[in-house]
Amino acid sequence: MPETAQNILTANHKYSKYKLPAALAVLVIFHCVGLWGMLFSSDVASFQKLTPLNLILTNVLLFAFHRNWNFTFILFAVVVAVVGFMAEVVGVHTGLLFGNYAYGASLGTKVWEVPLLIGLNWLMLVYTTGHIANQLKVPKLIKALIGAALMVLLDFLIEPVAMKYDFWDWKDAVIPASNFAGWLVLAFLLHIYFQTTAIFKKNVLAPAVYVIQLLFFLTLYLNI
Structure with a gap:
């Protein structure tokens, strides 16, 4: 192997141990700034507009750590x-x-009255909760149910926050039980796909x- 190429590989190996801490630091800092802005800033609307950027940044960092971008994974990502x-x-x-609701302006550009980033959000949630559930030594169906339950837990915290910060609004400002039931069923089906692919x-x-997402929305939830 040429010396230059060897030097590059050595350098990459030397700094690879810093990639995870750096990514975690960026995520924590960005979410803390968002929390400060949404809880204490006099210009909350400006921080609400950063929500799409937050979601995109989180996904870029998350999938930068994914390995083996083959057809199977790309198909999974697109389908979810x-x-x-x-x-x-x-x-x-x-x-x-889910029930009767409508999206506000905080999540960016919409198609058919739904923000484009919502699909990416579903992918991120299935992927992250699937990884957590996958660490358990239980049958795949149980892993799928646990992953879906983790998604519903997060959604439980997000719903009242979403109404306050113009993510979306429920008819008569009432979050129906059908929302959580719908989330559980759809998330369970997508988690079965995650577990079997x-x-x-x-x-x-x-x-x-x-x-980080859970703590972010828990903090906002507790301050409503």
């Missing part, structure tokens, strides 16, 4: 994102699946992304 997005389209226009499932950043 599209199914999640289309479920929201059906939900918004019919009231089926042959994709890389050892992303070291995935559990941390979920925990």
Whole structure:
């Protein structure tokens, strides 16, 4: 191997141990800034507009740690994102699946009254909770149910926060039980897909992304 190439490989190996701490630091700092802005800033609207950037940054860092970007993974990502997005389209226009709600302006550009980033959010949640559930030594169906339950737990915290910060609004400002039931069923089906498809499932950043999201929305939830 040429000396230059060897030097590059050595340098990459030397700094690889800093990649995870650096990614965690960026995520924590960015979410802490968001918390400060949404809780204490006199210009909350400006921080609300950063929500799409927060989601994109989180996903870029998360999937930078994914390995083996093969056809199976790309298919999985597309299917989960599209199914999640289309479920929201059906939900918004019919009231089926989740209940009667409408999206606000905080989540960015919409298609069919649903923010485009919602599909990416479904992918991130299935992927991160799937990684957590996958660490348990239980049957795949139980892993799928646990992963879905983790998603519903996070959604329980997000719902009142979403109404306050113009993510979305529920009819008569009432969060129906059908929302959580719909989330549980759809998330369970997507988690079955996660558990049975042959994709890389050892992303070291995935559990941390979920925990950071959970703490972020828990803090906002407790301050409503």
